[in-house]
Amino acid sequence: MPSRRAKRIALKALRLAISYIVLIVMAAWSVLPLYYIIMTSFSNVGTLVSLTISALIPKHITLEAYRELLTGRFIPTIKVPNFPLWVLHSIELAGATALFSVALAMLAGYALSRLDMPAKKSLATFVYIITFLPVTATTVPLYLLFARFHLLNYAGLVLAYTPGTAVFAAFLAKLSIDAIPPDYEEAAMIDGLSRFGAFVRIVFRMALPVVALTALLGFLGAYMDYATAYAFIGSNSNAWTAMLGLWYLAGLYNYASAPAYNIFAAGAVLMGIPLMALFLVSQRMMTRAYSSLAGIK
Amino acid sequence: MVTITVADSYSTSENAAFNASLAAFEQEYPWIHVEVQYGAPIGTSPYLQEAQAGKAPIVIRETSDSGGALFAAGVLVNLSQYLPPSYFSQFNPTAVEDWTLNGAVYGLPDNINYIVMFYNKKFITAPPNTTDQLIQIAEQVNKTGVWGIAYGIGDDWGYRFAAWFAGFGGQIFTTVNGKVYPALNSSAMVNALEFWYNLTYNLRVNYLAPSSGAGGVEGQLFMANKAAIIFDGPWDLMTYFKALGCNLGAAPLPVVSSTGLYAAPLIGSTGWVITTPQANGVPKSQWNATLHAALLFIEFMTNYTNEINLWNYARDIPALKSAYNYAISQLSQPTSNQTVACLNQVMKGVLEQSLHGQKFPNIPQMAYYWPSFHQYAVWYFSYRNLSAVQAAQGMESYFISQLQANGLLEPAPIAALENLMVAELPASRY
């Protein structure tokens, strides 16, 4: 009967209409502050644009902040433009952290999934719960510990960043590896491959979504960190990461000087855009990686 | 060859001056190798942490109050042991007081900073000398639809308000039986609070802005010609000058008419300190040579040439008397450049304030002044659910309870303060 069909169509239209409205509103809300950051980076005034009266459409667009950021030489001992060098450092550090996180998480996840281990449940619970200690309590002892072991450098930073991601990723990895039938490894080991070889050649490849997600999260954590990096290598401006450099250039650490928010915004844009691109590219991976969570029965 | 590590907390513009001075120093003392840490922080905790690990830098450019906390913690060298009192007399006396704790000087000042009264010459021809004049002028300006004053006391943590507190005759600390006690609960505080309450809610000449500084609402209003007077520091000077040009004026805070005292802002000072071997990890055998090099360094950085460098490159107000006089004379030079002439006028007004300020307390207790003042200021000015008397009492009792909780005050019995609610702690614990 037409009225019933019409009713179905009307409901569907309503459902879709509401969906689109919600999505559009939410998308606009998501993008709003980022729009501000971009606008601030194009302004020549050091204050946050949101305070000016006619904020939405900027009157003058200038690349002053970007130019100063990309060509500036602020530290006499560095002979090349400073900020790009610092970004390079960030990428190195974040890359190393990603690798290390993946290694630790996959090894641990494999152990949890495939291998027998003494006191498995208690150890896993312990490892998980011990990460509950807040950063207010970990900062000082970590600094003192790393100072004593001469680890106040990139190696120490990688070590400091890794467990945060690795513990969570280990559980995800475990679930993901659970879904891979062990037959492939068994076959390979019968053919003479060591367990470790089977682990690397087969499991890694099949659990790629989780590997990618762990690498991404590890990279992200190291790339965007300011506090720990400052505590460890803040005293050596030659080795600064981009975040440290950005803080310095924007005058944010010194409350007596007026901060240059436009430079800060420019740096944020330069650092944020590749990050967002990375996120978008790895959308699919993330979806697949997280779907293993739903596999908890 | 001696190496010293230097924590440089200068901004990028000040570093232009610093780098020049550094080059001159290295030329004069080739046997001293200087390792500079750029972007060093200002504050107590970062250096405390490093000191615990024995990795603090040897020389730090700090503020006098953070330096005071570090000195009290045993992290800094007592310069009075190595430099005669006549050496210190070369500097602005308030600046030296800033760097003195229990009679010992622990740092050499390079510049001083404080707030001044900025005004818009478009609305105000002559700045007020007294608070009665201030009210008069503000009322006149208000009639034209522009705020007379924009002073967001509800957002003030006590840094700016300390000036008015002093103007009404108050002081933040008092010493009783050799012990330091807060003294916020006084009629001076009540009068100062009520004065500004009156201007804000009865006379309606003051706008209680939610944020201060050039980046805050106060500055924004001032630059948009919507407020005629604000209280801010010379660190925002160039931003205001860019906006208002020759309409910008600066003058010292006025005299409080009822007391005849100047509203005396806190004169803070930044300068150079040297850390102890326990903090910086320099072995005993090398300490004498290192200390000698460090002393040479900080003496060099605060000498005439370099203070003038800082003035020229970054307009930092010199703490050295001779450099200060040079700055004044420079500002009085006739010039055909209109912009420079206007800027000089403003700077002169700024410099004049340095003659009417008060010492910035540098004792560790000062850390608790800010939150104590702030929350009661918020309740009194923004929520308006307290009387001024209650606010003053509240500030004081909170201040005392915080000091006691942190081991900075024994529960000494003083009759006048008995009726305050404070936690009792056994003295033997401390």
Next chain:
Amino acid sequence: MPRLSPKVEGFLYFLPLVVAVLFLFLYPVLYAVYISFTNMNLLHIFNYRLVGLLQYELMLRQGYLASLLINEVAWTLGSLIPMMALGFALALILNQRDLYGRSLFYALLILPWAFPGFISLLVWSGMWTDPYGFMNRYLLPFLHLPHVDLVHSVWGAWTGLIVTNLWLSFPYYMTVFYSGLQSIPSELYELADVDGAGALAKFARITLPSLKKTIAFVFITSFVFTWNNFYPIYVLTGGGPGIPSKPIASTETFIVYAYQEAFSYNNYAFAAALSIVSTAITMVLAVIVLKFTGILEGLV
């Protein structure tokens, strides 16, 4: 290479993670416990001594404990529930098969999570300024909503915090739940359609049960993360606008207070005591929930 016994082999694979965690977390826990029994603060930075339970006594006597804890729970649950609800709702919307432009919307909605958080916080702090910030000047009046004043009003502070935290984190929950929804086999829904089940029945009988464990696991991990997440509060309100003498009268949570005690007042021993208490509470809560929902069985 000789085959190691499975138990030893398993342990060896798990070892690197355990070692890293011992370094990074066990040592600080032990250190914090030790320090909480001393009087380490500004004036006793080099020569501190053991003082027994003094710091814990002070904590109790100060009388802020209850307020701090209530604030902390309010912050955690007040953030988490809207975040998870919004994330779930968006995931449901995105999961509709006849939706166009899914990738585009997903890409835009994920941006708050992808962008460095503290930079976003600074911008939000500017946007909430009353009355010239964007929110109070344009958006809220446009929606006929009252002003939100983070600095001078208690409910304004809480609103601003929750809304900002919501913005920062909802994409994470959206992603997790969307993945979960995607992995529910469509045959289940088709079967239900054949049986004539309505949308609501399908949701209650298929969707929710399949996602139950996901929701629980995400809830626990996020609970602890949000509990320890002092950064938004620190940047936006600094713990204001009052003092934690009464619950909700300020936004001073346990962790923010601990941070201030450690780094503004250099009262390390007191901050350590606070951190230990907070960690103990979260550990107990986590163990209870883990056992109650049986997640652990499924995980290991």
